[in-house]
Amino acid sequence: MLAVVGTVPDLTFDLTVGQVCLSGDQVVINGQHIPVNRGTSALIGAAFQTLSIFGKSEITAFLAGDIGLGSGSRKIYHHLVHDHALSGIETIVFHYLQPDVDWHNRVLFKLTDLENRPVMIADAGFMYAAKMSGQAADYDLFTPDAGELAFLADEDAPHPFYTRGFILHTDNTVPDLVQRAYQHDNAARYLLVKGATDYIMDQTGLLSSVDGPSTEAMEAIGGTGDTLTGIVSALISVGMDIPDAALAGAKINRLAGLAACPTPATQIAQIIAKIPEAVRKVLKDAP
């Protein structure tokens, strides 16, 4: 079973744990509706659409309202550490959460203490905390974009906001930054670097990359990274190897984007709607 841990930008949204589904452009959990257009709900929407092609729909979400004050994130952290057995979870993805090293460590230790440790994927704020904690190597997959990769590559930076200019500079190639991140133990077992070219890498170097179909506008659209993480997480949860899932996910995300005929003003819900068609095409064409 796939579990998604993240926040929604609504302070009135209390800690909620349950099965999620997608209804039109809304994610539904325990009768509550959340627009799919933002953050973790976009990830959930993409994962749900991907799983639907496999005849599956089981996603457990751990959500709470948080607008950057951290209170919702701390409710989730507390719940994961103290109130939930976390049993039956085979793949878990952490997303928009207030980076908090102490809480991160408690959650990580709870997961690594489980008899059946799940595949652990981190993106967004929780990935920042994982790097800051020095425990990045315990994760199976990080899904950074270019700015976040520079942060992972900068052994001194506690947040992307403090990434040093000589590392952030666009002259640095993705493989060079990935190598630097691994040198300082600031990367997960696999990295899927999202960008004009998507790179799937590990400590040994480049495993695969995807640069087409190329739709330049995708870079500007909020949520395209979230959908990619959601698609890949769903593919891993149905049993695909992580590098294969990352490669297929990158292709699916690009095809879904292309099918939405995007401009920089396109909203992510339009792309999420195209994911099932893209999953079918990529899996059909797979060797």
Next chain:
Amino acid sequence: MFNFSLFKKKDIPRHESGSRAGLGILVFEHTSDVIQAEKRLRSEGWDIRVMGPPPEIQTGCDLVVEFPLIEQLNILRLLEGFDIKPLQVVPVTGPLLKPVDLFQIKDFGDFLMVRAANMKLTIEKKTRSIVNISGGGCPDVPYLAAEMVGKTLSESPRPLDIGHTLCGYALGLAFEEMHKQCLLL
């Protein structure tokens, strides 16, 4: 399905700096500012600590305030409300680190995108409407997107006013840079 090799807490390498990696330091000119800042921040429930400055800090008085770095924007705004201004704000793990000041500009024809650190802001040139906010990982990013997308640059709230985290801060820098870029259009 995925049953990896088991390992326990005691086997996990704990990095000594791990627990302090998320902290920042407020440097003030006078000890009286430190006392005021401590009082205001504690009364608002912040988990802070007053301590001696690290050797890299060459300015200010002989006390600094340690705080959760991620909430830098929120804390600076609170102190500003009491007219308390630190000389410097730096991460504990790298007192010489500075906020990102490198902007990347991408022209899409009818649209313009500014990236600051991990945050991207895109507008339609003709209307100056914010059409997308992308990147970032802190929970105020989806909140800021909900508050800003669809509004013009002049109608939109400033991320530096309503954001709370370093991602909000980075978006704030992209927002200010976008204003500058628009003057050149």
